[in-house]
Amino acid sequence: MTDAGRAARSRQNPWRRAWRRFTGNRLGWRSLQIFLAAALVSLFAEVLSNDRPLLVRYHGHYYVPLVQTLPETTFGGDFQTPTDFLDPFIQAKLAKPGNFALFPPNHYHYTTINYFSRVPDPAPPSRQNWLGTDDRGRDLLARLLYGFRLSVLFALVVTVICTVAGVAYGAIQGYFAGWTDITMERAVEVWSAMPALYLLIIFSSLFSPSLWLLIALISVFGWMGVAAYVRAEFLKNRTLDYVRAAKALGQRDRVIIFRHILPNCLTPVITLVPFEMAGAIGALTSLDFLGLGVPEGTPSLGELLQQGKNNLDAWWISLATFIVLVTTLVLLILVGDALRDALDPRKEVAEGDAPEPAEEAA
Amino acid sequence: MSLLEVNGLCVSFGRRRVVDQVSFTLERGEKLALVGESGSGKTVTALATLRLHHGARLEGGIRFEGRDVLAMGPDDLQALRGGEIAVIFQEPMTALNPVMTVGAQIMEALQTHKGLGRAQAREQAIEALRRVEVPEPGRRVDDYPHQLSGGQRQRAMIAMALACDPKLLIADEPTTALDVSIRYQILDLLDRLRRERDLAVLMITHDLNLVRRFADRVAVMERGILVEQGAMVQVMEAPLHPYTRKLIDSRCARDVAEPGDGVVLQGRSVRVDYPVSRPGIRGWFGKGAFTAVRGASFTLAPGETLGVIGESGSGKTSLALALLNLIPAGGEIEVEGRSWATLDPRSRRGLRRYIQVVFQDPFSSLSPRLTVEQIVGEGLEIHEPGLDRLQRRPRVVAALEDVGLVEDGSAEALLDRYPHEFSGGQRQRIAIARALIVQPRIVVLDEPTSSLDVTIQKQVLELLAQLQRRRRLSYVLVTHDIDVVRAMAHRVLVMKDGQVVKEGPAEQVLSDHLWQDLGA
Numbered sequence: 001m002t003d004a005g006r007a008a009r010s011r012q013n014p015w016r017r018a019w020r021r022f023t024g025n026r027l028g029w030r031s032l033q034i035f036l037a038a039a040l041v042s043l044f045a046e047v048l049s050n051d052r053p054l055l056v057r058y059h060g061h062y063y064v065p066l067v068q069t070l071p072e073t074t075f076g077g078d079f080q081t082p083t084d085f086l087d088p089f090i091q092a093k094l095a096k097p098g099n100f101a102l103f104p105p106n107h108y109h110y111t112t113i114n115y116f117s118r119v120p121d122p123a124p125p126s127r128q129n130w131l132g133t134d135d136r137g138r139d140l141l142a143r144l145l146y147g148f149r150l151s152v153l154f155a156l157v158v159t160v161i162c163t164v165a166g167v168a169y170g171a172i173q174g175y176f177a178g179w180t181d182i183t184m185e186r187a188v189e190v191w192s193a194m195p196a197l198y199l200l201i202i203f204s205s206l207f208s209p210s211l212w213l214l215i216a217l218i219s220v221f222g223w224m225g226v227a228a229y230v231r232a233e234f235l236k237n238r239t240l241d242y243v244r245a246a247k248a249l250g251q252r253d254r255v256i257i258f259r260h261i262l263p264n265c266l267t268p269v270i271t272l273v274p275f276e277m278a279g280a281i282g283a284l285t286s287l288d289f290l291g292l293g294v295p296e297g298t299p300s301l302g303e304l305l306q307q308g309k310n311n312l313d314a315w316w317i318s319l320a321t322f323i324v325l326v327t328t329l330v331l332l333i334l335v336g337d338a339l340r341d342a343l344d345p346r347k348e349v350a351e352g353d354a355p356e357p358a359e360e361a362a
Numbered sequence: 363m364s365l366l367e368v369n370g371l372c373v374s375f376g377r378r379r380v381v382d383q384v385s386f387t388l389e390r391g392e393k394l395a396l397v398g399e400s401g402s403g404k405t406v407t408a409l410a411t412l413r414l415h416h417g418a419r420l421e422g423g424i425r426f427e428g429r430d431v432l433a434m435g436p437d438d439l440q441a442l443r444g445g446e447i448a449v450i451f452q453e454p455m456t457a458l459n460p461v462m463t464v465g466a467q468i469m470e471a472l473q474t475h476k477g478l479g480r481a482q483a484r485e486q487a488i489e490a491l492r493r494v495e496v497p498e499p500g501r502r503v504d505d506y507p508h509q510l511s512g513g514q515r516q517r518a519m520i521a522m523a524l525a526c527d528p529k530l531l532i533a534d535e536p537t538t539a540l541d542v543s544i545r546y547q548i549l550d551l552l553d554r555l556r557r558e559r560d561l562a563v564l565m566i567t568h569d570l571n572l573v574r575r576f577a578d579r580v581a582v583m584e585r586g587i588l589v590e591q592g593a594m595v596q597v598m599e600a601p602l603h604p605y606t607r608k609l610i611d612s613r614c615a616r617d618v619a620e621p622g623d624g625v626v627l628q629g630r631s632v633r634v635d636y637p638v639s640r641p642g643i644r645g646w647f648g649k650g651a652f653t654a655v656r657g658a659s660f661t662l663a664p665g666e667t668l669g670v671i672g673e674s675g676s677g678k679t680s681l682a683l684a685l686l687n688l689i690p691a692g693g694e695i696e697v698e699g700r701s702w703a704t705l706d707p708r709s710r711r712g713l714r715r716y717i718q719v720v721f722q723d724p725f726s727s728l729s730p731r732l733t734v735e736q737i738v739g740e741g742l743e744i745h746e747p748g749l750d751r752l753q754r755r756p757r758v759v760a761a762l763e764d765v766g767l768v769e770d771g772s773a774e775a776l777l778d779r780y781p782h783e784f785s786g787g788q789r790q791r792i793a794i795a796r797a798l799i800v801q802p803r804i805v806v807l808d809e810p811t812s813s814l815d816v817t818i819q820k821q822v823l824e825l826l827a828q829l830q831r832r833r834r835l836s837y838v839l840v841t842h843d844i845d846v847v848r849a850m851a852h853r854v855l856v857m858k859d860g861q862v863v864k865e866g867p868a869e870q871v872l873s874d875h876l877w878q879d880l881g882a
Contacts, residue, residue, distance in 0.1 A: 014731050014780060241727035245796065248686050249741045250714035263731040 028338020108139030166226025174234020621666030669851030
């Protein structure tokens with residue numbers, strides 16, 4: 001086979017064809033690109049928004065404060081405490097000829113409190129704090145950047161856990177059907193009747209709040225949707241002839257589940273992923289808003305919304321947070337929408353790339 | 363003036379033209395059959411006369427009683443649909459609304475098109491059911507579609523279609539979903555109604571037996587083009603176009619070898635029960651049983667074909683699945699002298715290579731996300747685990763070549779293709795290759811040709827007969843198609859309601875007058 005022929009062949013792989021349809025949807029494809037770019041940028045938040053310089057040259061010595069903890073005495077200060085590079089005294093020292101400091105674009109970490117602000121906190125946007133500060137004098141842009149990163153990572157972990165658990169549970173239910181299915185379905189029904197919010201409140205008072213506890217709690221209540229879809233797909237596919245043919249060949253259940261049925265059940269699973277992520281971000285935000293979420297001090301969009309609500313005159317807090325949150329969710333939903341279109345089996349036929357009935361050899 | 367005049371009709375979806383320059387006319391009271399294989403555009407052509415296609419571009423002329431259908435506004439079109447041209451579809455179960463009673467659906471048509479009141483419409487609905495010979499129409503009018511049998515449902519559909527006295531009835535494969543014994547009753551009914559009301563019938567079908575029996579004139583379509591039309595007798599007896607000839611010749615000639623001695627498969631009082639839920643509180647404590655097969659006994663010799671025929675619901679597919687040990691069954695089934703029931707799971711898996719299966723629908727019988735190599739090679743993976751991927755490959759290629767699936771003389775190029783890239787007949791060949799690669803002694807063929815086009819049916823049957831001769835294969839051929847049994851089977855088992863009602867050599871069983879009649 002020629003290279004061109006091989007390339008043409010590989011384009012016939014069903015997943016690739018779905019991907020082609022996805023990238024053909026401009027809105028969805030752009031949304032995914034923007035979202036991934038934003039997520040990627042936020043992964044480098046430490047380099048983009050930090051109160052320590054990336055590189056300092058002082059009296060002929062080079063320092064990398066980003067990864068080093070330097071006492072103030074290094075730069076001619078009086079104390080052994082870690083250097084506050086935003087202190088005008090230190091800044092003056094670094095500004096002397098021969099010295100220099102390379103700061104990140106935004107000079108604040110999410111924990112940094114701007115003690116040198118001239119207006120009371122929350123401070124409106126200014127040249128120092130581009131988006132203003134929150135009610136404790138922390139830079140809003142830094143809080144948003146780190147908060148966005150936390151939300152995305154949180155959503156990713158929750159989605160992976162929920163998807164894996166849901167697929168496993170639904171696959172077992174749907175494939176073995178009968179009593180297995182009924183018993184497991186009853187268990188799901190009991191489980192989904194649990195009042196998740198109350199449990200979260202109880203748990204957050206029992207244990208000290210932590211991100212992992214939240215991930216565990218939200219995942220534990222989040223996998224049922226995926227399981228229901230996968231169960232239905234398995235129930236449908238297990239009676240199809242290709243599964244019967246594999247059984248007639250003597251294939252093992254494990255192989256039938258993973259190789260034959262699962263790839264044909266992934267359409268709803270993949271379609272759900274962006275929506276699940278959006279849901280997880282929403283859940284985290286609302287818990288934080290209620291004060292049941294991440295520990296005090298963690299950058300969080302929900303906590304910022306809460307601050308915005310408490311400081312209605314500080315419009316920049318709620319507006320900026322709102323924009324970040326809505327943009328994130330809209331992007332995810334647009335991606336999900338495009339995925340759903342791309343994976344819709346009816347599209348395969350409508351596109352006309354399905355069987356080009358070749359001439360039968362007589 | 364003709365009732366319906368179609369002149370140079372073209373139908374395109376997007377850039378694809380599915381009907382190209384089709385012209386025909388239909389007179390009052392005439393029976394025209396539109397014949398062709400699936401994908402030939404016959405249904406699209408017929409439904410275009412009602413402009414029932416979404417997103418289709420129609421060109422050319424369609425005139426109904428001299429009025430231009432393509433120029434009609436929404437109101438006229440509404441009056442035309444159902445009022446003057448009515449349609450009945452292939453599958454009455456999906457064409458009827460399952461949550462409305464049959465009567466309500468007929469009444470709806472009467473109320474929309476004739477503006478009748480409820481009581482009057484109900485009376486007419488009962489009358490309509492009586493005309494299509496539904497027993498006890500006064501009671502049936504309040505039944506839901508699932509409470510009727512297949513034939514009664516199709517009758518109800520006809521009643522619904524004819525309730526408003528249309529002038530043209532479009533019947534899209536009206537009998538395909540029905541049992542053989544009911545097909546001709548429906549045809550006779552249609553013919554009687556046509557005579558009574560001077561109704562024109564446009565019948566869409568791929569079944570030439572139906573055409574012979576029903577039509578006055580025939581129009582043959584191939585790939586969107588009308589290749590031949592004329593009086594039925596003339597087209598059937600002296601076809602002009604090669605494609606028409608191919609269609610008519612597609613009935614398979616019998617060419618099978620004599621079976622050998624011995625027994626490869628034996629069933630003794632095979633019984634299949636399905637659990638069904640009991641109604642009410644009893645259902646909490648136990649399941650009832652529906653017996654699909656009761657006490658079937660038979661033997662199969664090497665190189666022999668056992669035809670299992672019966673109407674749908676007669677238990678023939680359950681019997682096939684039981685032979686393959688895919689569903690639990692009572693009685694005894696011995697493959698190569700070993701009984702499924704007495705084997706441990708490991709030896710059971712080993713025994714599976716001796717009895718393989720080819721299913722009816724080649725679109726659902728191949729895993730859509732595996733390549734041809736993976737699909738066909740799977741049996742080797744299981745039964746000859748010593749082989750690695752490279753050693754399996756020549757075997758897979760050979761199996762594909764055996765079933766005649768080659769490109770430029772070799773099957774190499776087909777290995778990494780996916781099922782969706784093949785036509786129905788090619789897929790069925792892949793399914794046959796998958797079954798044969800493990801070198802079985804017995805192959806269960808579950809309606810192997812019913813979802814294929816007639817011309818391809820013939821090729822697949824010839825392939826099966828040829829493989830049988832070469833490899834001394836034994837077939838269990840499950841089908842409702844008498845032509846297929848006639849072409850292939852040595853012995854025949856006739857099933858009805860789970861019971862074997864007749865068994866014997868093929869010639870003897872098939873010469874029975876009942877089957878003669880049904881086979882046409």
